[in-house]
Each structure stands twice: as structure tokens, then as C-alpha cells.
Amino acid sequence: MNKVFRLIFLIFILSFSTFSNSKECDSCSIKVDSLEKPFSLAGNWLFTRDDNPSNKNLGISTDSWKKIKTPGGWKPAYKDGKIYEVGWYRGNFEFADNLIGQEVVFLVDTYMGEMNVYLDEKEIYSRGSRNAYERFYSVQAIPIRFKVTKRNHLIAFRVDTILMTGVYQRPFELRKFNKKDLNLAFWHVYGGEFRGYFGIILAAAGIFFLIVYFRTKNDFYFLPGMVGLGTFPFLIFPIDIVQKFFEPRQTFILHYVGIAITLLMHYKYTQFFARLHKFWESFYTFVLTIIAVLFIYLSINYHGKLFDVNRTILFAIVLVITFKMIYLTFKAMRAGKKGGTIFFCGETFLVITVLNDLMNSRGLLPTVGTVYLGMGVSTFAIVIIAINNYTNTYIQNQNLLVDLKALNDGLEEKVKERTRELAEKNEDINTMLHNLPQGVLTVVKGNIIHKEYSSYLEDIFETKEIANKNAIEFLFGNSTLSNDQISQVKTTVENFIGEDMLNYEVNEELLIKEICIKNPTSGSEKYLELLWSPIHSVDDEDTLEKILVCIRDITKIKALTAESEEQKKKIEMISQILKVLPDDFGEFIGSANKYIKENTELIKEKGELPPIGVMEQLFRNMHTIKGNARTHDFVYVSNAAHEAEQEYDQLRKGLKKDWDPSLLILHLEELEDALKIYEDVHDNVLGRGKEGSNETSSGSGKIKEDINEILNLVNTVNLNDPSKIREDLKTVSNRLFHLAAVNLESILSNLIKSLDSLAEDLEKEVPEVAIDDDGVLFNYEKSSALKDIFTHIIRNSIDHGIETPQEREKKGKSSKGKITIKAFEEEGFNKITIADDGQGLNIKKIKEKAIESGKLKSGDDVDPQTLANMVFLSGVSTAKEVTDVSGRGVGMDAVKSFLKNMGGDIEINFLNEQSSNGDMISFCWVIKIPKDLSNQSILHSEPA
DSSP states (O other): OHHHHHHHHHHHHHHTOOOOOOSOOSTTSEEEOOOSSOEEOOEEEEEEOOOOGGGGSTTOOOTTOEEEEESSOSGGGOSSOOOOOEEEEEEEEEEOGGGTTOEEEEEEOOTTOEEEEEETTEEEEEEOSOOSSSOOOSSSOEEEEEEOOSSEEEEEEEEEOTTSOSSOSBOEEEEEOOTTOHHHHHHHIIIIIHHHHHHHHHHHHHHHHHHHHHHHOOHHHHHHHHHHHHHHHHHHTTSHHHHTTSOHHHHHHHHHHHHHHHHHHHHHHGGGTSOOOHHHHHHHHHHHHHHHHHHHHHHHSOOHHHHHHHHHHHHHHHHHHHHHHHHHHHHHHHTTOTTHHHHHHHHHHHHHHHHHHHHHHTTSSOOBOOHHHHHHHHHHHHHHHHHHHHHHHHHHHHHHHHHHHHHHHTHHHHHHHHHHHHHHHHHHHHHHHHHOSSEEEEEETTTEEOSOOOTHHHHHHTOSOOTTSBHHHHHHTTBSOOHHHHHHHHHHHHHHTTSBHHHHHHHGGGSOOEEEEEOTTTOOEEEEEEEEEEEEOSSOTTBEEEEEEEEEEOHHHHHHHHHHHHHHHHHHHHHHHTTSOHHHHHHHHHHHHHHHHHHHHHHHTOSSOOOHHHHHHHHHHHHHHHHHHHHTTOHHHHHHHHHHHHHHHHHHTTSOOOOOHHHHHHHHHHHHHHHHHHHHIIIIISOOSTTSTTHHHHTHHHHHHHHHHHHHHHHTOOOOSOHHHHHHHHHHHHHHHHHHOBOHHHHHHHHHHTHHHHHHHTTOOOOEEEEEOTTOOBOGGGHHHHHHHHHHHHHHIIIIISOOHHHHHHTTOOSSOEEEEEEEEETTEEEEEEEESSSOEEHHHHHHHHHHTTSSOTTOOOOHHHHHGGGGSTTOOOOSSOOSSSOSSOHHHHHHHHHHHTTOEEEEEESOTTSEETTEEOEEEEEEEEOOTTOSSOOOSOOO
8 A cells, every 4th residue: 555655646746847848849740641530639739828819820930939748738838937828839730632621620628718729820719708608618628620621721729728737638639520429429528518417416415415414413414415515616617507607717716616625525524434633634624724715715806826826735735635535544444444445445536536637737648637527436435425324324214113113012011011010119119218328319390309218318317307398408408508509509400400411411510519517406517428310301311300319428437537637647747757856846846936926926017018028028937937847848837838928929029919917817827737736746646845755855955055045144244354264264165165066067967868858859869968167166046047048058059050860961960969068267257158060050040030020120231240149139030930949039038138137148159250151150159157256266076
């Protein structure tokens, strides 16, 4: 099959190739010795597109005339690509002496074109633009009769056609005139009457199947109907009878609309044999519709170039679609699908005829035009398939009628038997209804409960007054549903009963599936599950007659489910808490409560929408709680913090204008509740609280706090003059500082452990973290703030800085990123630098975000260093999208705020402006913290 397609494709390509004109001139001297057989005139004829009346004259110079292969199209004659509609042919005939005095017929086919034929300068035939009385021969071979009066005759004929084809198909010959010439009769019938009759038959078949479609609503008959009607204009419009009433050129153009419609319907009909790709079906529908509309437009406002292009595209689409249909129907035929063989044969014949006419127009294969026959036969194949299906359906229906008659013969006995069976079933149903541990009732017209219902329904609703009650009031009257919800269910049920079953299937989701009811007497609550099932009418399966409702008491199941969920939640919390040291847990709880308290005070003291600075502070605090919770993987805390953060985010961006303190406090209370559950699990379930077995371990934080208090007392003692006392106190203070101080590794230990889950969320490898603290220690009271600061910075590095493993390997880096943290003393400050080996800082993106947020004007000329430090402004972020990890433009703003509160600061330093990648520049964070008062000489030892 593939070889066949390749051959067809090669022929298609050849048909669009341009062949050079031959230098030989066959029409310059045509010697006719005998007409016992038709004399073929095929060969190279003199041709010109210059429309000059003198072209018919004897003795004119033809040196400028072209020689083109005839039959064949005009396009190869001239290479300038111009569109022209008029062409002249000229041939010199030399007849044998025995033919002088005989009548001959010059048989020529100039498909759909005006023509004038001249014999020795005298017009012997004319087909004008409108001919309502004589035969027009629009699509038939024209028999032009004349008498040979001398040895040499000149035949010149002018063709005016929008197709630029002229004489492009057979017959093209000279014949002896014979009144009983059956060949001439054949050409009349083939090109005219047969085409017309074929079109009328197919149109009648199309109308028939459209009627069948409207009666049966079966799409299988719709497309054959449209195919039959679509083929009609293609076959009928060019024939003589139509030309008597309409302008020939308009009908010629409009008959191509029939091709477009028919081809589209052919392709859509293929869906009954093979699956069609939705995109290509839509594409072909669009293209062919545009082509058809253009032809309609051209019939009113003709444009030669546009017509030629549109016609060429149409035939290209014809070949593409028919090739595709051949392939699909071939597969259907191989699969044994009913009608596949007929459809395949019809479409194959269409392709062959199209290729035949294409090669005809190019002079490759001078044969008879057959495309109308191919279109008609392929359409007829579809009609045959539809007729066969209709016939089979009719036969099946007749067989069903016979079977029904046989059933009716014994109907009376069967009715009696069914009546007995029905009585038994009714008894069984009643027994089942009285013993079924589930509520069952039926809702009939008017929303009334049928008198038959299950006994258990009385236990569920604690009443025996059920039958003939309004079902909606009975089921939902004591429920927790709102009046609007009850009204919606009532309207829905009323619209179901007595209507089409399809209405129920479409709107079934509007029915309530679960409710909570309260007994007005006992005050007890029950959760009920409702299952709605439609029951169709006995007489009409498409009509819903009643609705069966099954009610199940799921109160205990709901309680068990809620308890199970609570236990599951606590188990997850246990797993999360066990990964965190008691000190770190206590520090996290304390930090979170501090921020919650601060936010609560800010909200309560503001009766109306506060300034942007307050909203930024609210957001920063909540963002920090969420970030710390994610660091420890405390999911329920981070979720609660996320809800509050979302509310603040909308307020600070102006997306929400209403300041609702009660709602904001509610979010904080929900967050506090989540924290309390974690505290309860930590202290009581795991026994890690103050009264637990780990009291000594958990008290280490308190010891450090006590030491800090001593340090503060020592540093504030009023030392008078004795230098010795001052020196001793300084030593004590220094040592106590080291006892309470912590190094960077201690501060970052828990954060580093959490990098595994963070890297997994971002689909990156866990980075290597290298710490070089040079022995620098920090006061314990600053460790919590430092942890918050490092949480933002390191999460930022992993999210924005370090690339994915694939990107890193493309750049020649190791798949695992690296974060380097260094601490040192300088100018009375403890300084910390943090750098990663990622892609660097996107300066261009920072500038765009700064302009977008109003922090910068588009025309401002700002140096890269200043731009880089704009990341510390609220709302400026280089993230492509907002995630739970980062992207809101608040992280670095919070870091700077924390450091300012500590008397410190943070800035960005470029590592090397030369080592940049476009707008990406390598950089490091530089944190500056005031050196603690007692930390005057650093001891290189581990902290206590």
C-alpha cells in the first residue's frame, strides 16, 4: 500500500512540474490523407495569448507565436506567471485530393470556455458568453462541421476561459461527418446529459437521506444527504440547461463550491470507518469553508489571480484529503468494517480521476476529463453504503415486527403469569421494606412521599407520620441546610418528576447527598447519607415518574472518621516533632507566639485600614512564621500561617480594601490553635515538656537565658576606680559570654537538616553547606533572630540561586550546589558572608520589578549595585511565580527589618562583575551585626 501512495505522490509532483515547449510545430502543416478513422490532432500547436482579430487571417507572421503541447494547459507557454484568459490556436491543414468535397467534423473540447472557430478567416462556430437557444457545449466536446473545399485550409480558433486551460483534454480530432455517428452521440451524453442525470440522482438521494436523518436523528444519514446535495452544483451548474438561465462564468465558478462541500462531507463521513483527528478535521473544515466562500465572492467580483490560486489550493486539498481517506478506508477495509471496501474503492477512483485531470491540464497524459465522474462515483459509493445500512435496518425492523407478533400471540398467558409473579414480588418487597436496616422512600408527583416505605425510616426520623408528607419538608425541615439550599432541592425535584430522564442526568448534582438533622424533641443530631435514584415511567422509559431515596444513618461513621482523622493528624505531628530537638521546638513556639502577639496588638489598635508599613510588618511576621514552620516541616502550622499570609498579601497589594479585624484575629486564633496542638503533642503525648523525662535537656535554654541576665548585670555594674575589680568583672563577663554563646554551626544545624525536604520540593539536589566561623560566637538571645534571618537567605539561595541538576550539568557544574558561609570580625562588628555557586543575581529582572512596584521610574539611570540592593524593598522579587517557598518579595525585606532591630544591616556585594552571564551577576550577602559587649576576645573553643 505504501508503494501505491508513493507512486501517486510522484505523479502529483510531476503534474505540477513545468515542461519546456518543444521546438517542433505539428500544427504548421497537418497532412490529412484519410478520415476512415478519426484523425488525431494532438501535438504541438501554434499558440498566442495576444488577442488580435488578425490572428485568424491567412498569411500573417507567426514567428512570435509559442508552440504548446495540445491537448494541454496554457501555463507552460509563458514563464512570466501572468494570468490571461484568451488564447489563440492556429493550424494549417493539407487534405488529400480524395477528401475535397467531403463534410468533416472538427471535434474539440474547450472545457467551460467561450470559443470562436475560423476556417480560412471565416467564422464557422461561435460560443459566446450567453447563449440561451443553441447548444452551448459548456462541458462537452464541440462538433464543428464544415466542408473541405480545397486542398489547404487554415483553422484558427479563439478560446476565452478563466481556467487557462484551453484545449486540455480529449477528444481533439478530425472525423468524417456521419449523421449516425455514435461517437458524437457518446460525447454529447458523457459530457452533458449523463452528468446532469447523475447530479439529479445524487441530489434526490441526498434529499431522501436528509429526510431520513430528520426522522431518525441518526448522523449516519446526515452526511450522505449533504454529500448528495453538495455534489449537485458541481455536476449540474456547468451543463447547458443551467446556462440558459444564468451567466456561464458565474456558474463555472460556483460549481467549485460543490467540490469543496462534497470533499468536506466525504472526509467527515470517514469518521464512521476510522477515528479522525479533531485538529485536522477542524483545519480542513476551516480551509474548505474559506475556499467555498472565496468562490462565491469571485462569482460576484471576479479576480483572475485570486481565482487561480484558490482553485490550485482546492485541488491540492482534494488530493491531500483523498489520499488520507484512501489510507483510512484501506485500514477499515482490512479490518473488515462494513462498507469499508465500497468506500475505499469509491475514494480510490476519485483520486485516479483527479490525477488524470491534473496530468491532462499539464499535457502529461492527454486523455478524457474524468474528475466529475470520479466525484459522482465516490459520492454514489457513500449513497450505496447508506442505502445498504438503511435496507438492513428496515429488514431488521421487519424481523422485529415478526418477533413482536409472535410475542403478542402468547401475551394473555404471559400477562397472567407476570401478574402472579408481580404479586409475589410485591409481597417480597413489603417484607424487605419492613426488615431493611435502611430508610427507603419514594417521592412521587407533587413531592409527596408514597405510602410504601421502609420501617427503619421511622427509627431514623423518630416519627411514624411519614406517608403522604411533603418529602422536602420531611427530609430537610429539621436539617442544618439554609432556606436557599432547601428551596433549590425543592425546585430541582419538582422539575425532575414527569420530565425527560436526560434532565435528571444533567442536573443530578444539584441534589443534596448528605445532611445533618436535629430532633426538635430530644435535641439529638444525626448525619444522614442520601442516595437518589430515578424511576422511569412504565409506558415511557425516557420519562421520570418517581424518585427513590435511600437514607443511611452515618452518625457513628462520621464520628469514627473524625476521630480517625484526628489520630492521623496527631501521628503526623509526632513524626514531625520527633525530628526537632526540644530546645529548637521551644524556640520555634516562642518565636511564633511572639510574632502572633505582635500582629494581634497591631490589628487591635487599628480601627481602619492601616498604613502600608503596618501591613508590611504584619505580612513579614506571618511570612517568617510560615518559613520557620516549613523548616521544621510543621505542615499544619505552615498551612494556618499561609491562610493569614494570603489575607495580608491582598491587603498590602490593594487587592482587598475592607479592613476586617475580626477576620484577621480569627486567622491568628486558628494559628494559635495549631500551635497549641503541637505543644500538647510535644509536652503530653511525647512527654518532652517541662514535666517530662527530658526536663534537664529542655532546661538548657533556660540556663542560657539566666546566664545572659548575669552578663547584663555584670556589664551594668557601677565600677568605680579600682582597676582590679574592673578587670576581674571583665574576665567573668567574658567567660560567662562564652558559656552562653553559640556558634554558627549550632544556629544553622536544624535549618541544614531541613534542606532535604526543601530541595525535594524544588526538584533539586541537597546542596553542600560549608561553614567557616573563624571562632566567632554570638549571644544566645540573638540566635532566634539569626535563625529567622538564615531561613530566608538559605531558602532564597536554593530556590532562586542554585539551578536544577540538569541546568548545572549543562553549564559544566556539579549537579549538587554549594552554599558557603563565613564569619569574621571587622571594625567592631561580627560580619557574615553567604554565597552560593548558582546563576547569580538577575539585575534586569530586579529593575523591571522595581519599576512595576513603583519603587523606580522607567527613565531612572541606576547603577547595578544600587539595583541589587533593591531586593531589600518590599514587593521586589525575581521569582517567576509565587510559591510556598518564595516569590512574594517579602523575604529580604523581613531580613533587613530583623537586622535593623538588632542594630545591624545587610547588603549585597558583587563577587566579580566580569564573571557575569548576561544580566546575571555573581554576588554574596554581607550581614553586619554589632559585636557583643563581652565578646572582646574570641576563644577558639566549642560553646557550652
